[in-house]
Amino acid sequence: MGSNKTNIVPLAEASGRQGRRRAKTRAELLRAAQQLFASRGFHGTKVADIATAADVGTGTFYLHFENKDALFADLVKETSFRMREEMDAAKSGLVDPHEQNRAATSTFFRFAAENRDVFRILFGHSVEFDTLLHEVHALFVADIEQSYSEGVDAKVFQPFRATIVAQAIVGMLSQLVSWWLDHQEIPIEEITDTAHRLIRQGTTRDV
Amino acid sequence: MGSNKTNIVPLAEASGRQGRRRAKTRAELLRAAQQLFASRGFHGTKVADIATAADVGTGTFYLHFENKDALFADLVKETSFRMREEMDAAKSGLVDPHEQNRAATSTFFRFAAENRDVFRILFGHSVEFDTLLHEVHALFVADIEQSYSEGVDAKVFQPFRATIVAQAIVGMLSQLVSWWLDHQEIPIEEITDTAHRLIRQGTTRDV
Amino acid sequence: MGSNKTNIVPLAEASGRQGRRRAKTRAELLRAAQQLFASRGFHGTKVADIATAADVGTGTFYLHFENKDALFADLVKETSFRMREEMDAAKSGLVDPHEQNRAATSTFFRFAAENRDVFRILFGHSVEFDTLLHEVHALFVADIEQSYSEGVDAKVFQPFRATIVAQAIVGMLSQLVSWWLDHQEIPIEEITDTAHRLIRQGTTRDV
Amino acid sequence: MGSNKTNIVPLAEASGRQGRRRAKTRAELLRAAQQLFASRGFHGTKVADIATAADVGTGTFYLHFENKDALFADLVKETSFRMREEMDAAKSGLVDPHEQNRAATSTFFRFAAENRDVFRILFGHSVEFDTLLHEVHALFVADIEQSYSEGVDAKVFQPFRATIVAQAIVGMLSQLVSWWLDHQEIPIEEITDTAHRLIRQGTTRDV
DNA sequence: TATGAATGAGCGTTCATTCAT
DNA sequence: TATGAATGAACGCTCATTCAT
Numbered sequence: 001m002g003s004n005k006t007n008i009v010p011l012a013e014a015s016g017r018q019g020r021r022r023a024k025t026r027a028e029l030l031r032a033a034q035q036l037f038a039s040r041g042f043h044g045t046k047v048a049d050i051a052t053a054a055d056v057g058t059g060t061f062y063l064h065f066e067n068k069d070a071l072f073a074d075l076v077k078e079t080s081f082r083m084r085e086e087m088d089a090a091k092s093g094l095v096d097p098h099e100q101n102r103a104a105t106s107t108f109f110r111f112a113a114e115n116r117d118v119f120r121i122l123f124g125h126s127v128e129f130d131t132l133l134h135e136v137h138a139l140f141v142a143d144i145e146q147s148y149s150e151g152v153d154a155k156v157f158q159p160f161r162a163t164i165v166a167q168a169i170v171g172m173l174s175q176l177v178s179w180w181l182d183h184q185e186i187p188i189e190e191i192t193d194t195a196h197r198l199i200r201q202g203t204t205r206d207v
Numbered sequence: 208m209g210s211n212k213t214n215i216v217p218l219a220e221a222s223g224r225q226g227r228r229r230a231k232t233r234a235e236l237l238r239a240a241q242q243l244f245a246s247r248g249f250h251g252t253k254v255a256d257i258a259t260a261a262d263v264g265t266g267t268f269y270l271h272f273e274n275k276d277a278l279f280a281d282l283v284k285e286t287s288f289r290m291r292e293e294m295d296a297a298k299s300g301l302v303d304p305h306e307q308n309r310a311a312t313s314t315f316f317r318f319a320a321e322n323r324d325v326f327r328i329l330f331g332h333s334v335e336f337d338t339l340l341h342e343v344h345a346l347f348v349a350d351i352e353q354s355y356s357e358g359v360d361a362k363v364f365q366p367f368r369a370t371i372v373a374q375a376i377v378g379m380l381s382q383l384v385s386w387w388l389d390h391q392e393i394p395i396e397e398i399t400d401t402a403h404r405l406i407r408q409g410t411t412r413d414v
Numbered sequence: 415m416g417s418n419k420t421n422i423v424p425l426a427e428a429s430g431r432q433g434r435r436r437a438k439t440r441a442e443l444l445r446a447a448q449q450l451f452a453s454r455g456f457h458g459t460k461v462a463d464i465a466t467a468a469d470v471g472t473g474t475f476y477l478h479f480e481n482k483d484a485l486f487a488d489l490v491k492e493t494s495f496r497m498r499e500e501m502d503a504a505k506s507g508l509v510d511p512h513e514q515n516r517a518a519t520s521t522f523f524r525f526a527a528e529n530r531d532v533f534r535i536l537f538g539h540s541v542e543f544d545t546l547l548h549e550v551h552a553l554f555v556a557d558i559e560q561s562y563s564e565g566v567d568a569k570v571f572q573p574f575r576a577t578i579v580a581q582a583i584v585g586m587l588s589q590l591v592s593w594w595l596d597h598q599e600i601p602i603e604e605i606t607d608t609a610h611r612l613i614r615q616g617t618t619r620d621v
Numbered sequence: 622m623g624s625n626k627t628n629i630v631p632l633a634e635a636s637g638r639q640g641r642r643r644a645k646t647r648a649e650l651l652r653a654a655q656q657l658f659a660s661r662g663f664h665g666t667k668v669a670d671i672a673t674a675a676d677v678g679t680g681t682f683y684l685h686f687e688n689k690d691a692l693f694a695d696l697v698k699e700t701s702f703r704m705r706e707e708m709d710a711a712k713s714g715l716v717d718p719h720e721q722n723r724a725a726t727s728t729f730f731r732f733a734a735e736n737r738d739v740f741r742i743l744f745g746h747s748v749e750f751d752t753l754l755h756e757v758h759a760l761f762v763a764d765i766e767q768s769y770s771e772g773v774d775a776k777v778f779q780p781f782r783a784t785i786v787a788q789a790i791v792g793m794l795s796q797l798v799s800w801w802l803d804h805q806e807i808p809i810e811e812i813t814d815t816a817h818r819l820i821r822q823g824t825t826r827d828v
Numbered sequence: 829t830a831t832g833a834a835t836g837a838g839c840g841t842t843c844a845t846t847c848a849t
Numbered sequence: 850t851a852t853g854a855a856t857g858a859a860c861g862c863t864c865a866t867t868c869a870t
Contacts, residue, residue, distance in 0.1 A: 017870070022833065043250065047861060057835040062862065073339050080343045084350070097358030098411075102403045104354075105380065109399045112384045122343075123385040132280050136287045136329075143291070147311075151304030158408075164393070164401045167386045168379045173312065175378020176371065177319045178330040186371070192316045194371045196309045201365075202409030204305075229850080254844060255853095264852035266846080275844070431849070436854065457664065461840060471856040476841070487753050494757045498764070511772030512825075516817045518768075519794065523813045526798045536757075537799040546694050550701045550743075557705070561725075565718030572822075578807070578815045581800045582793045587726065589792020590785065591733045592744040600785070606730045608785045610723045615779075616823030618719075639829080646830090668865060669832095678831035680867080689865070 026064045028054040033071050038117035042072060079118045083111045141166045148203070157203045169199060233271045235261040240278050245324035249279060286325045290318045348373045355410070364410045376406060440478045442468040447485050452531035456486060493532040497525045555580045562617070571617045583613060647685045649675040654692050659738035663693060700739045704732045762787045769824070778824045790820060 032053035036045040047068050051058045065071040090103040112119045144166040151157035157165075176191055239260035243252040254275050258265045272278040297310040319326045351373040358364035364372075383398055446467035450459040461482050465472045479485040504517040526533045558580040565571035571579075590605055653674035657666040668689055672679045686692040711724040733740045765787040772778035778786075797812055 018832070021870095025833080046859090056833095058861095059836060059863075060834050063833065068861075076339060076343060080346060084346060087350070091354075097354065097361060097363045098407050100354055101406055101410075104351075105403045105406065106399050108380055109384065109387075109395050109402075112387070113395055116388060119384055120388050122340075123381045123388075132283060133329075136283055139287060139291060143294070144311075147298075147304060147307055154304060156304045158404070160401045160404070161393070161397060164383065164398055165405065167382050168402060168405055171378040171380070171382020171385075172375045173315055173378070174330045174382065175374050177316065177326055178378075179374045180316075180319070181323060181327050181330070186368070188316050188320055190368065191371055192313055194367045195316075195375060196312045197365070197367070198372070198375055198409040199308055199312065200305050201411065202405040203308075204408065225850080232850090253842090258853095265844095265854090266852050267850080269845070270850065432853070435849095439854080460838090470854095472840095473842075473857065474855050477854065482840075490753060490757060494760060498760060501764070505768070511768065511775060511777045512821050514768055515820055515824075518765075519817045519820065520813050522794055523798065523801075523809050523816075526801070527809055530802060533798055534802050536754075537795045537802075546697060547743075550697055553701060553705060557708070558725075561712075561718060561721055568718060570718045572818070574815045574818070575807070575811060578797065578812055579819065581796050582816060582819055585796020585799075586789045586793045587729055588744045589788050589795065591730065591740055592792075593788045594730075594733070595737060595741055595744070600782070602730050602734055604782065605785055606727055608781045609730075609789060610726045611779070611781070612786070612789055612823040613722055613726065614719050615825065616819040617722075618822065643829080667863090672832095679833090679865095680831050681829080683866070684829070 022064075025054070025056055025060065029056070029061060029064055029071065030075060034075055034117045034121070037072065037075070038120040042068075042121075075118065076122060079115060079122070083108070083115075086111055137170065141170055144169055151203070155205060158205050160203075165203065172198070229271075232261070232263055232267065236263065236268060236271055236278065237282060241282055241324045241328070244279070244282070245327040249275075249328075282325065283329060286322060286329070290315070290322075293318055344377070348377055351376055358410070362412060365412050367410075372410065379405070436478075439468070439470055439474065443470070443475060443478055443485065444489060448489055448531045448535070451486065451489070452534040456482075456535075489532065490536060493529060493536070497522070497529075500525055551584065555584055558583055565617070569619060572619050574617075579617065586612070643685075646675070646677055646681065650677070650682060650685055650692065651696060655696055655738045655742070658693070658696070659741040663689075663742075696739065697743060700736060700743070704729070704736075707732055758791070762791055765790055772824070776826060779826050781824075786824065793819070 029050060033045070033050045036049055036053060040049075045068075047061055048058050050068075050071075051061045054061075061071075065074070087104045087107045090107040091100045094100045094103055112123075141163070145162045148157055148162040148165050152159050152162065173195060176195055180186065180188060180191055236257060240252065240257045243256055243260060247256075254268055255265050257278075258268045261268075268278075272281070294311045294314045297314040298307045301307045301310055319330075348370070352369045355364060355367075355369040355372050359366050359369065380402060383402055387393065387395060387398055443464060447459070447464045450463055450467060454463075459482075461475055462472050464485075465475045468474075475485075479488070501518045501521045504521040505514045508514045508517055526537075555577070559576045562571055562574075562576040562579050566573050566576065587609060590609055594600065594602060594605055650671060654666065654671045657670055657674060668682055669679050671692075672682045682692075686695070708725045708728045711728040712721045715721045715724055762784070766783045769778060769781075769783040769786050773780050773783065794816060797816055801807065801809060801812055
């Protein structure tokens with residue numbers, strides 16, 4: 001895992017001319033898949049579409065990837081590893097934990113900006129239920145946003161852009177609940193409390 | 208949207224006996240679907256499975272829901288609305304914005320605990336790519352967790368349980384990036400900055 | 415095994431009207447498949463062809479059989495069991511071993527005549543290599559046929575129709591060799607000797 | 622037919638060095654194919670597998686054989702002819718028809734023992750339906766075997782090993798029925814009768 | 829002569845949805 | 850209203866064969 005190598009018999013790993021051609025086709029398939037996954041979602045993207053977009057035959061796809069899932073995995077893993085490396089590099093040399101966090105955060109967003117397609121796959125709502133989930137999501141974000149704005153007006157909260165904070169809070173809570181569903185050994189009270197204190201401190205206006 | 212009503216011809220909306228039977232079947236389908244979606248994911252759940260689990264014929268499903276998507280939408284919307292109502296109720300009467308946040312957060316987690324199945328659908332990682340995405344996720348969480356622990360040891364961060372904080376941060380960043388992908392008019396620098404300041408203040412140890 | 419029952423969830427095993435319809439479709443699929451297998455061979459017969467010939471949709475096939483292999487198995491087993499039963503019945507009551515053999519032999523051929531399609535599947539040369547294997551086969555049969563004819567002329571062999579004897583001998587030897595390939599613990603000399611003595615006695619002219 | 626020559630443009634038929642190399646590759650392909658066909662069946666053997674096993678490129682295959690069928694045909698024909706020649710040789714010089722039969726039979730089995738792979742292709746049950754057909758086959762062989770044993774105990778039949786006789790009989794009947802399916806002009810009664818008399822005489826105990 | 833990457837028609841199978849009863 | 854058998858479009862995948870190098 002974590003390499004950008006094929007999970008398919010490499011036959012004659014990069015043997016000059018042919019090897020180059022092979023590598024090029026593989027790269028082309030990855031590029032096409034990445035774009036299609038990002039815009040149509042995994043299920044909405046057909047193997048034949050990827051092949052067509054990469055300008056190769058359907059069967060060629062299977063010469064480079066075991067199946068659709070395998071290509072997806074390659075895409076995700078390869079990107080994750082690259083990002084992790086960049087984040088590690090950014091943090092190295094810094095000693096202040098806060099500075100490390102800042103570096104990592106910056107790297108994360110910069111990397112995302114440079115790899116929008118893959119991020120859309122990794123973090124984007126799957127295109128499939130988009131409308132529905134977006135609506136629901138928007139509902140909660142709107143509520144939080146309004147609350148936050150009021151808190152800002154009351155000089156209780158930091159004057160951050162309310163939408164951003166609302167998204168941040170929704171993301172934090174969603175993730176915590178999702179994780180808790182699989183780790184119910186952690187008391188929900190502790191999670192609730194930690195979450196709230198992170199939010200409280202995070203949003204409190206400087207005195 | 209947002210009602211728990213069928214998008215199907217109501218035929219004879221709640222006419223006594225029959226109406227009750229009809230409502231019961233519908234509820235049974237929702238219950239069965241909710242459970243199956245939660246454990247097998249949307250794509251892994253077949254309409255026939257839902258019908259079987261609800262102990263009705265396949266065709267009966269379509270007497271109550273236009274199609275699989277519609278049932279899913281009903282499920283999600285109905286739960287969202289209930290949760291929103293509970294959160295609103297919890298906040299009403301409170302004036303301190305921080306207290307409002309605390310109330311909303313508590314309600315959110317309590318509601319989640321009481322409606323695990325639906326939350327697994329809404330916030331759970333889709334069962335489909337579970338292993339893969341989990342691996343990737345775990346990678347980043349682990350990194351953050353370690354950084355955080357070091358910061359706690361250095362008396363820089365609050366002594367929260369590191370895993371919880373790591374999940375919270377990952378959730379916050381994921382959501383922000385996901386949202387930004389669709390709202391690129393907001394400068395990424397502001398998002399980066401806000402995110403970092405939320406994290407910094409949120410995690411800073413009390414003096 | 416050995417039943418003519420579906421290996422598919424029977425849902426509501428023969429519940430009146432619906433059950434009858436279901437059974438009819440299943441029978442129709444079997445009938446169609448039998449005919450197609452016999453004339454085009456297993457690989458030459460597509461599931462869609464079977465469905466079409468049975469005048470049902472492709473998907474209907476899978477409502478009755480797990481897959482193409484399963485239908486084939488059903489076909490073969492069901493016929494085998496029916497034949498075996500008839501042969502048993504024919505032998506019952508007879509005490510002379512020779513008479514039993516005669517009865518079994520007669521039944522076998524009569525049954526074959528009445529179930530040509532299935533026998534073509536079970537014993538026919540797979541259509542696929544037909545021409546080739548036929549040519550080779552014919553070569554050996556021709557040789558034996560000629561030898562036999564000469565033996566008949568020389569009043570050494572019984573005046574049976576030479577082709578029949580030649581086919582019988584080729585069949586016997588083929589089967590013995592095929593079986594021996596999987597049971598090499600039996601000395602090939604014993605097989606050779608037994609085979610030859612069966613042929614010798616079987617063909618010797620009455621004195 | 623019947624030659625071991627390629628049906629492919631001979632290019633420069635056996636011109637010394639090159640010709641030898643060419644012949645060697647061809648032989649290697651045949652050898653590899655023979656082994657693979659025997660163990661995996663025709664359909665289970667891919668052209669690419671053959672090439673790989675022969676340690677040549679896929680395309681090379683087509684430099685030596687028109688296609689998969691052609692190689693198979695070559696394999697079968699070449700072996701058939703060699704066997705036929707050996708059988709002819711064995712019979713030559715013998716005048717007693719019975720002796721000729723014995724010689725041919727011996728040669729057949731000896732040849733089979735020396736060419737197991739090809740015989741597995743020619744006479745072996747196709748690997749594909751092996752389990753199923755074996756089960757069915759075993760059923761009938763078992764019945765005959767038991768009948769035969771009883772006849773031996775009753776001193777009616779020759780004391781041959783029952784399994785061998787059972788296989789012989791099944792082979793004889795299978796072949797006859799298979800042949801009859803394509804030659805229905807021969808009355809089935811004559812076939813039945815001849816078969817039975819061959820079996821009867823063949824198995825009768827010496828007085 | 830040899831290679832192996834590329835091809836693409838064609839197959840088995842799935843499953844949301846319909847409809848006759 | 851309920852049923853479940855029937856439907857068929859659509860998909861993932863295979864593999865014999867071709868062809869540029």
